[in-house]
Structures are given as structure tokens and as C-alpha cells.
Amino acid sequence: MITVEVREQSQVAEARRRALSLAENVGFGEQRCGRLAIVVTEAATNILRHGGGGEILLSADMEPEGGRVDVIALDKGPGMANVQESMRDGVSTAEGPGTGLGAIRRQSDHCDVYSRPGQGTAIVCGVAASARPPGGPGPLRIAGVCLPRAGETLGGDGWAVRKAGNGTVVLLCDGLGHGVGANTATVAAKAGFQAMGEAAPGEVIADLHERLRRTRGAAVAVVRVDPLDRRMTVAGVGNISGLVRGGASQMRTLSQNGVVGHNAVRIKELEYAWEGPLLAVFHSDGLSAKWDLEMYQGLATRQPMMIAAVLYRDFKRERDDNLVVVMKTEDP
Incomplete structure (x- = not known):
């Protein structure tokens, strides 16, 4: 697992570059690399725009179904009172089109968001041959x-x-x-x-x-x-x-x-x-x-x-x- 600090705009590109490097290591094709690039770019941009900075964690693995790259986006910003509402395109609490969370959900094979007012936001998502989140399945x-x-x-x-x-x-x-x-x-x-x-x-x-x-x-x-x-x-x-x-x-x-x-x-x-x-x-x-x-x-x-x-x-x-x-x- 690697971490990329996101405090300024140039670090959004750095997070994307590091993610695509991991994707190449686990055999991603052009389409899945493109989806991953969107996920990481939107997640890192949200950290800057809404969270006041934070970090992106990246990990890659090979499984029987194929390669996977998991993405964790973390910030300690104001958080969200209604995550489902914020997922809708056009809903934004800052300058921007309000499509970031929706794009992350659409392009990811698994996506989970935890956010509470005053407690920041955490996104666990990824692009993988399997849609299951890291840590499962099984008893x-x-x-x-x-x-x-x-x-x-x-x-x-x-x-x-x-x-x-x-x-x-x-x-x-x-x-x-x-x-x-x-x-x-x-x-x-x-x-x-x-x-x-x-x-x-x-x-x-x-x-x-x-x-x-x-x-x-x-x-x-x-x-x-x-x-x-x-x-x-x-x-x-x-x-x-x-x-x-x-x-x-x-x-x-x-x-x-x-x-x-x-x-x-x-x-x-x-x-x-x-x-x-x-x-x-x-x-x-x-x-x-x-x-x-x-x-x-x-x-x-x-x-x-x-x-x-x-x-x-x-x-x-x-x-x-x-x-x-x-x-x-x-x-x-």
C-alpha cells in the first residue's frame, strides 16, 4: 500500500500517475486504466475542493479473477449530512459541477462512502475484475x-x-x-x-x-x-x-x-x-x-x-x- 498526500492541484496528477503505474503491474487494459484514472482524479479533486486536503491510499493485487487496484480517499473536512443526496449529479457544496461522487460510483467496481458532519469523509473504492470490496467474501x-x-x-x-x-x-x-x-x-x-x-x-x-x-x-x-x-x-x-x-x-x-x-x-x-x-x-x-x-x-x-x-x-x-x-x- 502506498500513500499520496493531496494538498495542492499538482498532487492530483501524482495520485493518478501512481495509480496507473499499479494498474500496469496487474495487467489492466486501456479501458480499465481509463476508469481508474477517472476514479482517482475525482477522488483527489474532491479532497482538495471539499476536504481542505487529505490523502489517497492505493493498493494493487492479483486474484484468480484478475488484477485489482483499490483506492481509499481520506479527508478531515466538514463531511456530509446526506451521502446519498451528494451522490446525485449536480449536487455540490462547493464550486464545481457536482458530478465527482457520482462519477466515482459509476466507474468503480465497488464503492463505499462514510461521512458525518464534522468528521470528514472516507471513500473506499476500486477497479477490479471482481466487484467485491477488499476483505471478502467468506465467513x-x-x-x-x-x-x-x-x-x-x-x-x-x-x-x-x-x-x-x-x-x-x-x-x-x-x-x-x-x-x-x-x-x-x-x-x-x-x-x-x-x-x-x-x-x-x-x-x-x-x-x-x-x-x-x-x-x-x-x-x-x-x-x-x-x-x-x-x-x-x-x-x-x-x-x-x-x-x-x-x-x-x-x-x-x-x-x-x-x-x-x-x-x-x-x-x-x-x-x-x-x-x-x-x-x-x-x-x-x-x-x-x-x-x-x-x-x-x-x-x-x-x-x-x-x-x-x-x-x-x-x-x-x-x-x-x-x-x-x-x-x-x-x-x-
Whole structure:
């Protein structure tokens, strides 16, 4: 994932250029490149015109259906009281024809907008062979925002996902420090994680502890989610935070002190059970712990990428790498 700051008109063109470069990497043809160019141009222009500046996040992936480029547009402007009304062509709160949001929706294969008065606007959209949003489909949907700190191209935060029987296992990693050294530790952790097969979360961290001895080390959490059993197993060392919410219950996950690769103690696994649909948020210390979903009316019902994007926008620490991952299940 990459970010493009949008504070002046020239950065609209930069966002478009970066998006089209990603599109070429995943095999987009001329028609889909044209649609993507419209989406990014309109999203970045809206950030300038209505939001007073913000940023565009871009990511690309190859899937069985074909390539996809996802676009997230974030601003902290005045927001919108009625998103559906603002989607209609000709409706504008600033100088302009009022066709931007409508064009984004028409040219995207998926599009979601979250905006509240006084809380800015977030748009999650994209052009892809599949119309599904990032993080789905399936009984468990997972999506995340992961970016290096401003001014760096390599970050120490990272995450990975793999299937394990009827469950899904997720790795979250924060390499110590920043830049190349932190990134080396996280790359090693991700490679080790993918090689661990059916190992339990505690066993994965114990293995990574050996693999990371020649690196700076990292804070690591391994999360196994079994949606059918409504059970989550978590092992964590270092400053990876988590919140598990299901039905009327809400629990903060616990991590042990230490650094994987250097001074991790005996690894403990903790189990968390939930009722009803699951919503879980995990993040590195690049995100302030002061966030609260209750601040955002209706946000908890949105797709995982939208939740992750809004939390990143409002609670990221500018001088740190940033990682926030959101997991959700559908209503039973």
C-alpha cells in the first residue's frame, strides 16, 4: 500500500500517475486504466475542493479473477449530512459541477462512502475484475491499512493471512525501529509464518523467536479465528493491541512483554469467545490507543477496510509506521 498526500492541484496528477503505474503491474487494459484514472482524479479533486486536503491510499493485487487496484480517499473536512443526496449529479457544496461522487460510483467496481458532519469523509473504492470490496467474501472478512512512516519507502509494520483447517490465522508484526532494519525483521517473520502450516499461535511465535535472532526483533501477535466455533486464540509479545467485540461483549486482548527474536518469555495463548457477529481490531503502536468506535455513528457496520481507513486517518502517529487490521463475520 502506498500513500499520496493531496494538498495542492499538482498532487492530483501524482495520485493518478501512481495509480496507473499499479494498474500496469496487474495487467489492466486501456479501458480499465481509463476508469481508474477517472476514479482517482475525482477522488483527489474532491479532497482538495471539499476536504481542505487529505490523502489517497492505493493498493494493487492479483486474484484468480484478475488484477485489482483499490483506492481509499481520506479527508478531515466538514463531511456530509446526506451521502446519498451528494451522490446525485449536480449536487455540490462547493464550486464545481457536482458530478465527482457520482462519477466515482459509476466507474468503480465497488464503492463505499462514510461521512458525518464534522468528521470528514472516507471513500473506499476500486477497479477490479471482481466487484467485491477488499476483505471478502467468506465467513470471515479481513482488511487492513499498512504504511511506513512519512518520508520512508520501507516500513517495519506488516501482516499476513493464511488458512488453517476451518480457521484463519493472521500475523501482525512491528519490527523494532524504522526503515530497512525493521523491515528485514518483518519480512523474516512473514516468511516464517507462512511456513508454519497448522501450528498453533504460541508455536508460531516460538518458531519466529528463533528465526528473528539475527534481526532487530519485533513485536508480534498471531491470531487464529474459528468463525464456526466463535472462538479466537491469540498469542502476542510486544506492543500489538487488539479489541474483540461480539454481541454485547467487548474484550481487549493481552500481549506479554518482550521482543520476539531477543527476550520473549514463555509464550501464552489466550482464548476469546464471542456471541453474534464478530468485529475485531488489531493494530501496532503506530495507531494511538485512544480510538473508540462509538465516536463514529454506524461505522462498526461498514466493511473492514472502511473501519481500518477511518481509524488510520484519525489516530495514526505521524512519526511511526502504521498498521491496523479489521476482522468481521456476518450476522449469524
